Amino acid sequence: MAFRTLDDLDVKAKRVLVRADLNVPVADGAVTDLTRIVRQAPTLKELAERGARVIVLSHFDRPKGKVVPSMSLKVLLAPLSDAVGRRVAFAEDCIGPMAEQAVAALKDGDVLLLENTRFHKGEEANDPEMARQLAALGDIFVNDAFSAAHRAHASTEGLARLLPNAAGRSMQAELTHLEKALGNPERPLLAVVGGAKVSTKIELLQNLVTRVETLVIGGAMANTFLAAQGIKIGKSLHEPDHLETARKVIHMATESGAVLLLPSDVVVAKEFKAGATHRTVPVGNIAEDEMALDVGPDSIKAFETRLQATRTLVWNGPFGAFEIQPFDAGTVSAARAVADATKKGQLLSVAGGGDTVAALAHAGVEQDFTYVSTAGGAFLEWLEGKELPGVQALTAR
Ligand code: 3PG
Numbered sequence: 001m002a003f004r005t006l007d008d009l010d011v012k013a014k015r016v017l018v019r020a021d022l023n024v025p026v027a028d029g030a031v032t033d034l035t036r037i038v039r040q041a042p043t044l045k046e047l048a049e050r051g052a053r054v055i056v057l058s059h060f061d062r063p064k065g066k067v068v069p070s071m072s073l074k075v076l077l078a079p080l081s082d083a084v085g086r087r088v089a090f091a092e093d094c095i096g097p098m099a100e101q102a103v104a105a106l107k108d109g110d111v112l113l114l115e116n117t118r119f120h121k122g123e124e125a126n127d128p129e130m131a132r133q134l135a136a137l138g139d140i141f142v143n144d145a146f147s148a149a150h151r152a153h154a155s156t157e158g159l160a161r162l163l164p165n166a167a168g169r170s171m172q173a174e175l176t177h178l179e180k181a182l183g184n185p186e187r188p189l190l191a192v193v194g195g196a197k198v199s200t201k202i203e204l205l206q207n208l209v210t211r212v213e214t215l216v217i218g219g220a221m222a223n224t225f226l227a228a229q230g231i232k233i234g235k236s237l238h239e240p241d242h243l244e245t246a247r248k249v250i251h252m253a254t255e256s257g258a259v260l261l262l263p264s265d266v267v268v269a270k271e272f273k274a275g276a277t278h279r280t281v282p283v284g285n286i287a288e289d290e291m292a293l294d295v296g297p298d299s300i301k302a303f304e305t306r307l308q309a310t311r312t313l314v315w316n317g318p319f320g321a322f323e324i325q326p327f328d329a330g331t332v333s334a335a336r337a338v339a340d341a342t343k344k345g346q347l348l349s350v351a352g353g354g355d356t357v358a359a360l361a362h363a364g365v366e367q368d369f370t371y372v373s374t375a376g377g378a379f380l381e382w383l384e385g386k387e388l389p390g391v392q393a394l395t396a397r
């Protein structure tokens, strides 16, 4: 993976367009999780300190090519200014006269946020004319939005092909860690894949199983794997239409010599609710009216044993219904075991995608992994082995 970084750029007095991903959760007009803003700030700060005129582009939510006032980036101005440590100006459009005037008013070291790129249809269509109008606003393009790199949009892909470009610090950190975790890992390599559905992770499972020494399956998708082996799983959540998919993954593991670690014991309950009456049973003993909601202590022990011999770990998805107690126990102990091995220097650990970050935060260990990605869909596509168009375009010019 060859890409330029900020180290390769001369930015003084240049207009630098930075694609950030400021698609953060907002409730009642306030940002509820600042992680992405905090991760994007170092690039903006560094560029401003080096005398660039910094112009920030981002999408927010899915307005589908129309101006939707509730999806304005304006609510992010204050938290972004706080994170960057300077006043951030705002323009109510990302292309056209309003954007042009705001850019023309910038002095060296100023930072400007442009309105939601998805207010224009051309963004998601990757319309060359939209990319051209964006490119006209800057001299250099910096993409710092790994979490949006799976979208071939005008501000991620099209624009990168029109200007000299580089990865921002957050993009650089994501790509460096992903390379160490899966591109060129120290072995043995272990992947944890959890979550509810096999159906959303078919390509991911099929890619990982050929690349790892150990594949650990957790969450409700493990039920589908158990059922595929003829184990009675009661009323556990599973996908009867994907038994064949699970069998294929099992077969692929045998072919490639990967160890497939499925739960050997589970915590079962008759209802899906916090504090429900529960018991721990070997996977063969799930009653007809019971459902598996977490992995049991023997499964965690087997995971920890494999972990001792592992040098690199990739994690996506929880082991159980970690949102409700006590069914968070498996996820929490597994996450803590990974955190401990990482702190001891035995393990390089990288996590990301959807529910994963929330699960690690719940276990109190999100600071103790080597790297936690801010990406959801982009992280999953990367685990699938796909080329991400936003990353590919970075090396193109
Ligand atoms: C994300 O939150 O996953 C990224 O910002 C991409 O958003 P999207 O799924 O709406 O393209």
Ligand code: MG
Pocket: 376, 377
């Ligand atoms: Mg998404």
